[in-house]
Amino acid sequence: MGEQTRDLIVVGASAGGVEALREFAGGLPGNLDAAVLVVLHLPPGGASALPAILARSGPLPVETAVHELSLEHGRIYVAPPDHHLLVRDGRMQLSRGPTENGYRPAVDVLFRSAAQAHGDGVIGVVLSGSLDDGSAGLASIKSRGGLALVQDPGDALYPGMPESALARVAVDQVLSANEMGAVLGGLVREPTNGGSGPPSRLEEVEDRIARAESAIGIGIPEVVDVSQPSGLACPDCHGVLFTVDELHSRYRCRVGHAWTAQALLEQQSKDVEHALWAALRALEEKRDLARRMSRNAREHGFGYVAERYTRHHDEASGAADTLRRYLLGGSLLPGGANEEPPGESA
Structure with missing residues (x-):
């Protein structure tokens, strides 16, 4: 049996991510001895132009991820809209599991899945984006012996994700997006220990949720069994949020929607704004109706x-x-002020 190397690279980006991913793909070597999986936070509707954009940017072939397709070295696979991208037994899996921080696909889902499936054979890369997506998943990769690379915040259009990763994870290297390719070309040839410990109960739960697998009859605990109520409500379904990770301030509801504290705060602010606009509309209607009734x-x-x-x-x-x-x-x-939402451009 051959020596195991770091042969899986997982990449996450959000706002400003298309530009960063173009630079990243352009720097990768044509003989890369690893598969590259990419999640860019996208709106759920329509097709993604990202595979075509990245295929024009660098030497590696790029394709949209396909359920149960085997991973091949020297290829880039992009998560399709409205589907989480995961890894199991050397194959990609797609699911419509609950959103995380309001996104599907979500960066943390890919990172956690890769860490469980490939242990110390994974390299995680966090690129441009707002808020703190990817930090918890990158921590999972590091906890199982993998490597963590982060885009230099000064090189990112939106430094929030890189800055959060640097604050919360013992990152191995901080580089500009176009410098990462050459570095990764060397890192993927490094031998690994070839193993990591079994997943925790929480990791089992989160993996099952992301894969949209039922816990009924298979002996896997649910969110309520491995966490405590937070006293907060889920913006997606309005159920109770449970604290699943104190260190990274992460929460999940009973049905699986996941939020970091930072993303939850922003979503709550948006919900408050929506409620206030509705209140303004009601006040103006009341004003107009009262004027009409007074005149009458x-x-x-x-x-x-x-x-x-x-x-x-x-x-x-x-x-x-x-x-x-x-x-x-x-x-x-x-x-x-509002952050500019992530999107694609040619």
Whole structure:
């Protein structure tokens, strides 16, 4: 049996990720002795142009990941929209398991799966993106003996993901996106110990959830069996969130939606904004209706009733003006402004 090497590279990116991935793919050697799996956070609808973009950017062939397709060295596989990408027994698997931080595919799902399937034979790469996606998954790779590479935050269009990884994980190298290819060409030839310990109960649960496998009758615990209620609610299904990782501040609900604290805070801010816009609409409708009723009462000689509706009008009008000024101030989301969503470009 031949010596085991680091022959699986998993890459995660979000906002600004297309540009970073183009640089990354352009630097990879044409004789790379590893398979490369890529997750870019994408909206669920439509087809992804990323495989075609990356195929034009570097020497390696690029294709969309296919369920149960065997991994081949010297190829890049891209997660399709609305499907998690996982690894098992040298094959890719696709699932429509619950979203993580609102995304499917999700970077952490790929990273955790690769760590469990390939142990110290994995190299994890975090590229441009906002918030803290990928940090927990990169920590899983490191905990099982794999290597962690992170894009230099100064080289990233959105430094949030690289900065979070650097703050939470003992990263092996920090490089610009176009420098990583040459470095990886050498790292994949390094021998490994060829093994790692069995997964924890939590890792079993999270792997089952991501693969959309039922726990009924197979002896695997559920989220409620391996964690404690957090007192927070899931933005996706409004169920109770359970704390599954204190170190990285991660939460899951009973049905499997996963959130980091940072992503949860941003989503809650968005939910508050949506609720406030709905409240503004209701106040303006109340103002207009009260004005109409006041006019009608006055026309029919009911002066006292007209004054009462006028007070309702004035109160609603004042509250609506105050709320509108607050909403247009742009201070609802963390940091005071929306992050640009991830996307693709040619």
